[in-house]
Amino acid sequence: MQESVPDCHASYSWEAEDISSYGPGWSLPVGDNTSLNHHSPWVYRSQSELRAFPIWGSMMLYRGGGFAIDLGPDLQKSRRILRYLYDNTWLDVYTQAIFVEFTVYNANVNLFCIVTLMLETTAIGAFQFRSELHSVRLYQSTGGLHIFVMASEIVYFLFIIYYMLVQGKLMRSQKWAYFKGKWNLLELAIIVLSWSALSVFIKRTLLGKRDISFYQNNKHQFASFHETAQADVVLGYLIAFLVLLATVKLWHLLRLNPKLHMITATLQRAWTDISGFLVVMTIMFLAYSIASNLMYGWKLYSYRTLLDAAQTIVSLQLGIFNYEEVLNYNPVLGAFLIGSCIVFMTFVVLNLFISVILVAFSQEQIHHKPSEEEEIVDLMLMKLCNLFGVKCQKQVVS
Secondary structure, three states, X not given: OOOOOOOOOOOOOXXXXXXXOOOOOOOOOOOOOOOOOOOOOOOEEOHHHHOOOOEEOOOOEEOOOEEOOOOOOOHHHHHHHHHHHHHOOOOOOOOOEEEEEEEEEEOOOOEEEEXXXXXXXXXXXXXXXXXXXXXXXXXXXXXXXXXXXXXXXXHHHHHHHHHHHHHHHHHHHHHHHHHHOHHHHHHHHHHHHHHHHHHHHHHHHHHHHHHHHHHHHOOOOOXXXXXXXXXXXXXXXXXXXXXXXHHHHHHHHHHHOHHHHHHHHHHHHOHHHHHHHHHHHHHHHHHHHHHHHHHHXXXXXXXXXXXXXXXXXXXXXXXXXXXXXXXXXXXXHHHHHHHHHHHHHHHHHHHHHHHHHHHHHHHHHHHOOOOHHHHHHHHHHHHHHHHOOOOOOOOOOO
16 A cells, blocks of 8 residues: 555644644754744744643644744735745645634623634544634723622622631531531532632633733734633633522522422422433433434534534424424434434423422322421511511411
8 A cells, every 4th residue: 555655644642743843835844943933834833932722622632832823913914824825735634723713802892702713634634613712801890880799799708708617617516527417518619619719710810911911012913812711711610500509508598488398398209200200311311312423423513422412402302403404314214303302202201200290299288297497487477476566377388
């Protein structure tokens, strides 16, 4: 095969990546020449020079360095640069991935949008496209609600400090038994996530100021906001988990409400049947995801991986689904897949799942016993009503 295929291209890896510098048209390497123009598109620029970080693509993790060119804000100049790169074959068979990065700012909504467009080559020579868009608000002092938001954040962290003192006293009194209580662990997780979110928020603010200052002082160079965008993504995840835990805590605090207490007791009564249905739903969900990935993964973009196929099946249950692409590819198998998935997972399994909860709710209404905390609250309300001379009747949940 050496006569038919003289060149052999290795798969991409950090060890096999070419970090040499070349002349125009990928001429022979120029070596360590100090007089070399480091802004040339034929010169390899390291991760620190580009102020970049390793980035995950659809296929693999890429190094932050590479052969880069700044197009600039001028459209005509950018066209000339692209024509020059095209004429000199800047993109050739050795190109593994192309990254296009730019940042835009919308003053009307005070948002920076950090955009990264990726084109990755596969083993057969085709390109896979992927895009990442991160919206970040770096100017926090705009808008009339800024003072209110800042005051709310200060009050929130004052409460966090108070709960830290309370949990510290409990930890001192209960010692290792403190970590056996699930609600103690919930409080501890909220405290840790709160301070983590504050530290990431401060880091994102400092990184944003650094990037904006770099752009203002070097307007002829590309200012990368990638690190700031990643910090903002981490902050979003921390706040999301914090809201989730706070919602669970709110549900626990509202357990004294008779209706919410009945809902909790109903779920506890039906938990055995619910867990069985969850196992059945998980098996059917994986079965349809694997089947759709095997049938359409090589042809349709929505099923290219098992994770994408699973997301598409979830969208089908929510009614957000592209029926035409499946039916156009294979009308018989497509109609059978969609129809059976809707019938079995939506009409059969989910309806049985809801009926189990309704049966448990009807049984709980008959055998419901109010908790001691609920009786204490009712007694306190009756005492307050008698104190103010108001008639108060005890509510009976039916």
